[in-house]
Amino acid sequence: MNQDAPKPIPPRRPLTLRDVSEASGVSEMTVSRVLRNRGDVSQATRERVLAAAKRLGYVPNKIAGALASSRVNLVAVVIPSFSNMVFPEVLMGIGSVLDSTDLQPVVGVTHYKPERAEKVLYEMLSWRPSGVIVAGLEHTEAARAMLSNAGCPVVEIMDVDGEPIDSMVGISHRRAGRMMAEAIAGAGYRNIGFAGTKMPLDHRARKRFEGFTAALAKAGLEVRDREFYAGGSGLAKGREMTATMLERTPDLDFIYYSNDMIGAGGMLHCLTEGIDVPGRIGLAGFNALEMLAAFPKKLATMDACRREIGEAAARIIAERTASGDLAGEGGGTRIELEPVLALGDTLKRS
Amino acid sequence: MNQDAPKPIPPRRPLTLRDVSEASGVSEMTVSRVLRNRGDVSQATRERVLAAAKRLGYVPNKIAGALASSRVNLVAVVIPSFSNMVFPEVLMGIGSVLDSTDLQPVVGVTHYKPERAEKVLYEMLSWRPSGVIVAGLEHTEAARAMLSNAGCPVVEIMDVDGEPIDSMVGISHRRAGRMMAEAIAGAGYRNIGFAGTKMPLDHRARKRFEGFTAALAKAGLEVRDREFYAGGSGLAKGREMTATMLERTPDLDFIYYSNDMIGAGGMLHCLTEGIDVPGRIGLAGFNALEMLAAFPKKLATMDACRREIGEAAARIIAERTASGDLAGEGGGTRIELEPVLALGDTLKRS
């Protein structure tokens, strides 16, 4: 074997800076500088070190680095679920912004359970992240205490109906519900049903519903029928629920769905049953899933600005991290995005 | 204010074990023992410590803990994308298994770019995770080197057409493509088209296509037309591509789609255009998305066992971590799952 081209030797124990130092004949400190592109190092030394590190297959130990520097390039992201497309889209927004920094998102999932949220948060904060992005404004007392003392920027996302701990980015779900109710009532629908998820802990869905009923009340209307589901495919459930409601309350002339998946399912039901939409019955969902564009009829919906929310939240963390403003001296940023109504083909123009 | 119920004082600097030690009058070491449920500590001391920790709002510093113990409860998960439902489902499988351990998944996304995969991997390995789960068997040389030397269990998932570095869990995409081709040819279709994503780096899609064409060839057939797309909503793209192909090659009697979203789009196109499916033309997708169940017609598809793959991979990591078998003395586990064909309503029974 050619001695001038030594093969990397698979290490038994993880390599340390010291190994690279010895292999390159340069002090640990200088190796550290080269590897982090910090300070002035001569081109010659730099190359020697890089060559040695590469040949050995050295991967720095961020744990030690983080402990020594008390800097951690992790951003904790706490979301309730992966299952519908809404949070993946928020994550994509976060990722697209953080990709151009050296920050890295770390995701924790709570399944809409406050006690899990507490645990996930505790776990993540114990890694001393550079920032926290958490869905929603409602937290247990313990979670709120942890967030207040996190010692890093905290951005609560999705919702702006409440007081943030630090910063918040989102839409007003009450307003979203209200806007939809006004559009529906304004278009002349009178016998309105609601289909949603069986989730007392989905505060945003609850707020939309509250805004919805409040605005209906103002128009002298109330929800004529409602149906809730848990688990399973949204699309299929939407079909079932729609069938159920139309049978139970035949004179319904509108159904407001708490998300686009069940809304699209309801629309499919009407299409296959030959029910005239939006004449005989109008339909609307929530989220503005891209998917809707492909259906024969476009469901009325409302854009929740998911990607933008992720981007804005990540930007807040990135900026505060860059400026070293850990405590949020500025008093925290508040960004309310505008949910945009899309009438589509399932809500009569008023 | 009641002096017996002192309020937690928001700390300027993160609290340390020492703070809890001083507040409780117990040595740091004992505090550490209590907080980790390790060793014997008297009930009285335990309570004092717990009370102090809670009152102060102490959150342990895992960075220091990990450095001292060289134990990290993180599992690195490297996936190409969040955008379709396939990887979120894998993540749910992983999560469901790790939730009952003290391991925590950390997700990195590569966007199907080898150079990003390398960077993400380097970044994650530098946190010395307890295990790595990475999608696919194809890696750059550098990535392969890092994985080989990771010093922890490495599970390559989704695909089994190749040699794993350590363990692998997945299906054979070549075989999946072959099975579908056999079903299609067996049902009597002869003018077969293919619609897929413009992704030379999606090796699994490529392997399915290879298996597909190989099996067609064996039946004396070849792909009559093909169409590729990039980006955008799958559903909408599926419609467009289908329209395009049917115009260009009117005698097509089957289209095989590389995923269910575009397949469902194609099906919607046929439904709205009144094209007889599966008589005039047959359709099939891939993934067995739950969503398909809600459409008026069920698309023929193949289950890629996404959730099961996630679960099995997580189980391998969890077991190896529990048994301390970091190096994979057992030689690595190989699990090939069986993709299940679902004919649905869009592929004639043979």
Next chain:
DNA sequence: ATGAAAGCGCTAACAG
């Protein structure tokens, strides 16, 4: 059952 001492692998701060 509890404590004291010695690092884990790296980086900040300072010295040359």
Next chain:
DNA sequence: CTGTTAGCGCTTTCAT
């Protein structure tokens, strides 16, 4: 430009 010296906050190990 490069090296030296102290820790970072915790856990391991060994006393007591």
